[in-house]
Amino acid sequence: AQKITQTQPGMFVQEKEAVTLDCTYDTSDPSYGLFWYKQPSSGEMIFLIYQGSYDQQNATEGRYSLNFQKARKSANLVISASQLGDSAMYFCAMREINTGNQFYFGTGTSLTVIP
Amino acid sequence: DADVTQTPRNRITKTGKRIMLECSQTKGHDRMYWYRQDPGLGLQLIYYSFDVKDINKGEISDGYSVSRQAQAKFSLSLESAIPNQTALYFCATSEATGQRTGELFFGEGSRLTVL
Numbered sequence: 001a002q003k004i005t006q007t008q009p010g011m012f013v014q015e016k017e018a019v020t021l022d023c024t025y026d027t028s029d030p031s032y033g034l035f036w037y038k039q040p041s042s043g044e045m046i047f048l049i050y051q052g053s054y055d056q057q058n059a060t061e062g063r064y065s066l067n068f069q070k071a072r073k074s075a076n077l078v079i080s081a082s083q084l085g086d087s088a089m090y091f092c093a094m095r096e097i098n099t100g101n102q103f104y105f106g107t108g109t110s111l112t113v114i115p
Numbered sequence: 116d117a118d119v120t121q122t123p124r125n126r127i128t129k130t131g132k133r134i135m136l137e138c139s140q141t142k143g144h145d146r147m148y149w150y151r152q153d154p155g156l157g158l159q160l161i162y163y164s165f166d167v168k169d170i171n172k173g174e175i176s177d178g179y180s181v182s183r184q185a186q187a188k189f190s191l192s193l194e195s196a197i198p199n200q201t202a203l204y205f206c207a208t209s210e211a212t213g214q215r216t217g218e219l220f221f222g223e224g225s226r227l228t229v230l
Binding site: 009033037047091093095101102103105106107108 | 165
């Protein structure tokens with residue numbers, strides 16, 4: 001079974017609007033971390049936001065927030081006030097702390113911000 | 116200078132040739148990883164190392180080998196390159212378990228083309 005599932009291969013959003021990128025995960029490890037990375041067309045991987053499995057509150061970093069629903073095993077990324085520079089691939093990832101400590105990545109969502 | 120440096124950044128080679136991708140880091144992290152990225156497949160783990168004497172296979176290690184020469188250096192070798200190893204390769208580092216986020220820090224990527 002896939003550890004990380006991103007069901008939206010491509011998304012479009014109007015500039016200045018908010019957009020939600022979906023991510024579900026599968027783990028039996030009670031201790032894990034969830035990450036979102038941005039990959040612009042230049043190719044580098046940029047860390048955006050982190051959510052720990054024991055964190056009580058949803059993580060926020062500037063215009064990025066993570067909608068963490070533990071019971072549903074979802075960790076959706078919300079980008080508010082989209083900008084043209086937000087156009088990129090976005091990857092959701094998980095790190096299982098007690099089970100090998102590896103990182104698992106989803107297949108990514110390509111976001112295009114429309115002027 | 117980047118904290119995680121990969122060389123070469125781009126390489127075109129022929130089938131059957133031996134190729135080495137090198138990675139060095141100044142983060143002081145014990146953990147290093149090699150990932151491969153193919154369009155539509157996200158990032159797949161090739162090998163990882165949690166310290167100099169520790170080497171582990173990832174999900175797609177066949178056809179690859181690695182060497183951890185020092186804490187700061189982790190190289191990936193393709194002993195006899197084949198066209199389906201054409202991909203973008205990333206080196207990454209992370210802190211050990213127990214740190215708040217433990218996110219992956221990525222190099223700039225090495226784009227390899229095997230003809």
